[in-house]
Amino acid sequence: MNYLLNFLFLCCALLHCPYLLSAQNSYAQTNFGPPLTIPLVLAGTFGELRSNHFHAGIDIKTKSKEGFPVLAIDSGYVSRVKVRPGGYGKAVYLKHYNGFVSVYAHLKKFNESLGSYVLKTQYNKKQFSVDINPEVELFKFYKGDTIAWSGNSGSSTAPHLHFEIRDAVTQETINPLFFGFDIKDTTPPTLKNLMIYPLDLNSSINGSNDTLRLPITKVSKRSYTINSEEIVLSGMVGFGIDVFDRLDNAPNKNGVFSIEFFIDSLLIYKHKMDRFSFSETRYINSFMDYHAKKNYFIKPQKSFVDFNNKLSVYDFLVNDGRVNFESKGIHDAYYLISDAVGNSSKLSFAFLSDTASVLAEENDCTDFFKYNKDSSFEEGGLSLFIPKNSLYNDLSFSYKKSKLDGDFLTDLHCIHKDDTPLHSPISIGIVISNMDEELRSKAQICSVGSSGNLSCLSSSWKGNKLTAKSNYFGNFTAIIDSVAPALKIKSFHYDMSQDSLMSFEVDDSLSGLFSYNAYVDDVWVLLEYDPKNNCLTHYFDQKIGVGKHHLEIVVLDAVNNENRLQLEFVR
Numbered sequence: 233m234n235y236l237l238n239f240l241f242l243c244c245a246l247l248h249c250p251y252l253l254s255a256q257n258s259y260a261q262t263n264f265g266p267p268l269t270i271p272l273v274l275a276g277t278f279g280e281l282r283s284n285h286f287h288a289g290i291d292i293k294t295k296s297k298e299g300f301p302v303l304a305i306d307s308g309y310v311s312r313v314k315v316r317p318g319g320y321g322k323a324v325y326l327k328h329y330n331g332f333v334s335v336y337a338h339l340k341k342f343n344e345s346l347g348s349y350v351l352k353t354q355y356n357k358k359q360f361s362v363d364i365n366p367e368v369e370l371f372k373f374y375k376g377d378t379i380a381w382s383g384n385s386g387s388s389t390a391p392h393l394h395f396e397i398r399d400a401v402t403q404e405t406i407n408p409l410f411f412g413f414d415i416k417d418t419t420p421p422t423l424k425n426l427m428i429y430p431l432d433l434n435s436s437i438n439g440s441n442d443t444l445r446l447p448i449t450k451v452s453k454r455s456y457t458i459n460s461e462e463i464v465l466s467g468m469v470g471f472g473i474d475v476f477d478r479l480d481n482a483p484n485k486n487g488v489f490s491i492e493f494f495i496d497s498l499l500i501y502k503h504k505m506d507r508f509s510f511s512e513t514r515y516i517n518s519f520m521d522y523h524a525k526k527n528y529f530i531k532p533q534k535s536f537v538d539f540n541n542k543l544s545v546y547d548f549l550v551n552d553g554r555v556n557f558e559s560k561g562i563h564d565a566y567y568l569i570s571d572a573v574g575n576s577s578k579l580s581f582a583f584l585s586d587t588a589s590v591l592a593e594e595n596d597c598t599d600f601f602k603y604n605k606d607s608s609f610e611e612g613g614l615s616l617f618i619p620k621n622s623l624y625n626d627l628s629f630s631y632k633k634s635k636l637d638g639d640f641l642t643d644l645h646c647i648h649k650d651d652t653p654l655h656s657p658i659s660i661g662i663v664i665s666n667m668d669e670e671l672r673s674k675a676q677i678c679s680v681g682s683s684g685n686l687s688c689l690s691s692s693w694k695g696n697k698l699t700a701k702s703n704y705f706g707n708f709t710a711i712i713d714s715v716a717p718a719l720k721i722k723s724f725h726y727d728m729s730q731d732s733l734m735s736f737e738v739d740d741s742l743s744g745l746f747s748y749n750a751y752v753d754d755v756w757v758l759l760e761y762d763p764k765n766n767c768l769t770h771y772f773d774q775k776i777g778v779g780k781h782h783l784e785i786v787v788l789d790a791v792n793n794e795n796r797l798q799l800e801f802v803r
Contacts, residue, residue, distance in 0.1 A: 259410035262330055264305040265375050267395050268292060268382070272415045273481045275392055277572070278407040279505030279545070280487030281520055281531045284703075285513040286505070287487065288405040289335065289396030298340045298391045300382040303375075305334050310371040310379075313342070313350055316361045317761040320394065321386020324379055327400055335396035340383025346371050351758070351773075358749070358756050387764065399507070406507045407489070409572040416480040420575040421488045423448045423456045423567070427472035427521060427532045428465065431554055434588055435467035445524075448474075448579060456579040463583035468556045470536035471501075472521055473579070477571045489572040490547075493535045495555065495565045501535040502548040505572075515543045517653035518624040526651035535567075538624040540603045540655065557585035599629040614645045615661035615697065622656045641667075641710040644680060650706035657701040660689075662710055664698050674714050674791045676700075676743050680707040688713065688743045690790065713742040716793040719785065722767060728801045729778075735769040736785060736797065743790035751784045752776055759785070778803050 266272060276291030294300050304326055311333065312325035320337035324346070327333050341347055349371070353362050373379055384391040397408050409415065428437050428444040437444045449459045471493060476485040490504035518541040521532040536553030537546060567579040601607035603623040609616040612633045632646045642662050660677060667675065676688040677700040688711075689700035698710055717740035724734045738745060738761075748768055750759045757775060759768045768785070785797045 259406070259412075262306070262332065262411055264334075264397075264411050264413070265303065266413060267303055267305055267334070267336060268294070268393060269301050269303065270295065272413055274415060274479050274486065275390075275482060275484045276394075277477065277479075277486040277489075278405075278409065279489070279508075281516060281533075284517065286508060286516050288510070288513070289337075289394055290408050292393045292395055293482065294382045294391045294393060296391055298381070298383045300393075301378040302336050302339065302380040302382055302393060304373040304377045304379050305375065306330070306332075307372075307374045308334070309369045309373065310346060310366050311368075313346065313364045313366065314362070315350060315354070316363075316386065317763050318387045321388060322380070322383065323386075326373060326379065331400050332406075333398040333400050333403075335394075335398065336380060337394035337396075338383055338385050338388040338392060339380040340385065342380045343378055346379065354758055355756070355775075360748075360758060360760055385762070389764075402509065404507045404509045407505060407572055409489075410506070417571060417573050417575065418480055419478045419571075420454045420577045421475050421477040421569045421571055422485075423450075423473065423475050423569060423577055423579050425474035425530065425532060426458060426579065426581065427474065427524070427534075428463070429470040429472065429521075429534070429536075431468040431470050431536070435469055436465065436586070436589060437469065438462075438464055443523075445528075454577050456577060458579075458581040460581075463581075464586055465583055466557050466586040467588040468554055470534060470554055471565075472532040472534040472536075473567055473569070474524075474530050474532040475569050475577075477575075479571075488569050490570045491533060491535065492548075492568040492570075493553070493565070494568070496563055498550070499548055500550050500555065501546075501553040503543075503545045504547050505545060508544055512543055514655055515541050517655070519543055519545075522653040523651045539626075540621055540624045558588055559585065560587065561585045599631070601627045601629050603627070612645070613642065613663040614647070615663075616647060617659040619656060619658070622654050622658060624653060624655060627652065636709060639711065641675065641712065643709070645708045646706075647708060648705040650704055652705055654703055654705065657703050658705075659699065659701055660708060661694065661697040661699045662708070663696055664710060665696055667696070671712055671714075674712045674793075675710055676713055676791065677708055677710050678742070679704065680709060686711065686742065688790070711742070713789065713791050714793065715740075715742065716795040717745055717787045717789050719787050719795045719797050721797075721799075724799065724801070726801055728772070729803050731772065733769055733771045734783075734801075735767055737766055738768050738787055739766045740787075740789045740793075743793075745787060746790045746792075747786075747788045749786050751786075752781050754782075754784075772803070776803055 273293045274290055275293050280287035306328045308326045308328035311327035314323045322339040323337040325335050382393045396405050398405050426446040430441045446458050446460050448456050451457050475488050477488045493501040518538045524530050524532050564582050570576040603626055604620050606620050607618040630648050634644045636644045641664055675698055676691045678686045678688040691698055691700040720737050722735040722737045748759055750757050759770055780802045783799045787795050
């Protein structure tokens with residue numbers, strides 16, 4: 233390794249440290265108050281690896297309960313209110329006068345004035361899902377005011393408060409732990425597995441062109457090593473590490489703040505989770521080892537950058553973290569893993585390098601797709617279009633077709649491998665001839681999971697070709713969905729005079745629930761939809777008066793199969 237470059241790169245790396253400290257200190261000067269009245273204990277940290285996205289804030293535990301007051305962290309006004317069945321559920325966006333926006337999500341309910349405003353909008357639009365931008369300063373709050381109550385709405389899996397701080401101008405989300413909130417953390421990150429990747433066909437890892445996974449052994453509270461026989465590397469190689477972090481007072485496995493990787497004291501790679509934009513969050517599928525996630529249920533973070541990875545969290549890179557070994561030598565390497573408050577753990581290990589040797593023949597696959605070019609494929613009644621920059625790397629594409637048993641319209645089209653990630657959707661077309669005209673509207677392309685489970689894609693016809701977009705490779709066929717959504721009583725009886733709500737179970741396992749409406753005496757009333765519990769709920773208010781009433785609920789799936797439920801009740 234070149235000692236002059238070593239010196240220069242180390243100097244550059246050191247320059248980043250005061251910047252980070254300065255940024256954290258400047259954020260902390262905002263003097264935000266806490267978003268809850270209870271001690272802040274975290275179930276999730278900023279930048280944590282989630283499904284298809286980085287966690288955009290922190291998850292604050294609410295003692296497995298709903299209904300804690302959610303407080304404005306500073307003076308400001310409501311700039312946005314969003315309600316939807318999934319995602320953030322019920323969420324409030326509070327714009328502050330210092331250039332930040334705070335976000336409070338998975339709420340149970342809003343404060344009285346804001347809640348009345350949202351309810352009025354839902355009735356005006358005759359829909360549960362709304363995205364509202366109230367007039368500036370229509371709803372003003374001061375630091376410590378109650379703006380809502382914590383809950384479990386949306387895609388939340390347990391009661392908690394999801395909390396974010398965003399830049400009001402760029403809408404980038406910023407690590408909330410920079411802002412001086414009182415969260416106890418004296419626990420360093422935990423290191424689990426070291427990964428070493430061959431980055432071309434002639435890369436060698438212990439004589440093989442396969443990825444090597446090595447368990448990490450703990451030496452002390454902050455020190456780790458590799459208990460392994462000799463590691464010999466040649467050619468172009470990348471490294472990665474499987475890690476998590478715990479905070480005090482909680483058992484949850486959280487994300488880490490920064491990862492630094494050194495070879496022979498030379499900084500090769502560094503990233504830090506300080507801020508990012510929502511437009512780049514799907515790059516997570518390139519940032520981590522997607523293959524390991526799908527096949528081994530671990531999420532190693534790669535210390536090199538794929539060709540079509542435009543994430544902004546990379547702080548320092550030498551050759552995009554790719555290391556080329558062309559001569560014999562002994563090398564010392566180490567990882568430094570840190571959380572947002574400075575607790576760190578270190579993995580130290582050594583390896584040998586050797587001269588590169590040809591291990592593999594060039595792939596003779598005729599379907600070789602470039603990540604930066606549009607690609608098309610047609611075979612066996614399947615057409616496929618992959619837009620440029622949908623792939624993270626060039627791809628030797630594979631396809632096969634197999635027979636299916638059961639009520640399917642086509643054979644099974646096996647489109648590459650589901651452990652190869654996509655950044656943006658691909659277009660799939662399947663030729664289906666001699667389709668009855670009355671059934672065409674019910675036809676859907678669906679993916680077939682490893683256990684045989686079906687997941688339908690929104691589909692449309694182009695001549696005799698059924699088309700859809702997919703965010704994943706995998707196995708696909710087509711079906712007819714002629715089954716209406718299931719709809720039955722969950723909590724309802726004739727005399728509802730003492731009840732605060734009525735609820736119903738709803739489910740559609742194929743094309744999915746598309747719309748849901750309720751009418752009392754032919755007048756539309758609000759249903760709240762909770763998809764994780766397959767539940768439709770109406771909360772009684774003054775809109776339904778005393779007396780006998782007729783209720784009708786109408787649900788439709790994505791291909792217009794309909795189910796209705798009609799009931800009588802009294803208030």
